[in-house]
Amino acid sequence: MDYYSVHLPKFKLLSPKTIAEATTLLSQHQENTAILAGGTDLIPEMRKRKRTPEYVLSLKSIPGLDRIEQRGGKVIFGPLVTLNQVKASPVIRDRYAVLAEAADKFGNNQIRNMATVAGNLCNSSCCADTASPLMVLGAQLKLISALGERILPVEKFCQTPFKPTLKKEELLVEIAIPQSSPTTVGTYLKYTLPGATGYSFVGVAVTLDIANKVCKEARIALVASSQCWLREGCLYECPFPFRAGEAESVLKGKGKDDAAIEKAADMAAQSAHPMVNTDYTREMIKVFTRRALAQTWDKAKQRGLA
């Protein structure tokens, strides 16, 4: 049973009014500052005394961070964009179904009103539902500090659970999704143990680029918590989220081929190395990858691509 206290630990609240002010404050207090966006990961951790920052830096006083914009064909999220905003966004629903479906299944309504995509990535949990869709969509993340900025693809950002490639003085300020292609179709499937608001035991994101009934490119990304309760003190390096590269290459250049789908699902399962519930997790990865691939082909057929 986790330690738990009725009261949150004490801290000083910083409420910068601009990104520049935020990065300056971060560079001053980087060793003991937690960033507050939606708070759905931070506040429960503080209540359990797993995190007791001296400073909490809230992004909420900076205007304009909750916008979903289209710029040069890309879709750009600010760091305060919530999961319900993603769920309701016409452009995401229309062109990036894999992300819309992940948002649909994320937590519950109240959590989705509070939780942010940026926060989900920065927490970088092994079951982060936004991580695998953003990986297959090729999202690029802009990180800013007082010293400058850099851009990282999601694969480089999420390499080890709970340890995103984010320096203490950096802020994630933009998530940019490249232009969608009319021939790309995607699906997100999430398996939670029975009950609402479950962590993803397994989450599979698939996109297939299909033209003339042939798959030009397949992308498969996975998350899995495996109901591993070490998640909050994870000592192992379960490689979630990750891209199942070998599984992807099995599908390339082929039409809808049940044998290839089965092989890809199997390879995705074999390429995963969960530290607990290994056999069951692998079996669920196989089942849900197979289903996600089959559903994606069906969607392609409905769109006249296959």
Add this chain to the structure above:
Amino acid sequence: MVKQSLELTVNGQLQSLEVEPQRTLLEVLRDDLGMTGTKRGCDDASCGACTVLMNGKAVLSCNILALEANGKEVLTVEGLAKDGQIHPLQKAFIEHGAIQCGFCTPGMLMSAKELLDNNPKPTEIEIKEALSGNLCRCTGYTKIIEAVQAASQNK
């Protein structure tokens, strides 16, 4: 710890307070403003008993710093009745036996209110999804869902 000033509108009334940063919205509503309709169920963002509407959106008040509500409009269960008349949702909950111990009820009502404000004629699946963040240990949910359906039809 240094207190900071907080101004927010609760159920249509402007409230001005001084609170420490680590206080949650739930604590301030219940302990500072005496509005005990919103319940503390889990303190873990897991049960939904603390659900309030903030700027029209259902949120978990146990998981929001009170200072984050600065400048915002908060609606709690105490704010549902108008001019001495209970809200159609409250009436439906009573008529359909959707209340047993009553502990989950304020949170259920607030989630249901957000749903009906945005989607006046929800399907049963939409009602279930909207309420999936509110746990009930007594009723088995059936009557709650019926009550929300009834309220959506009678409006």
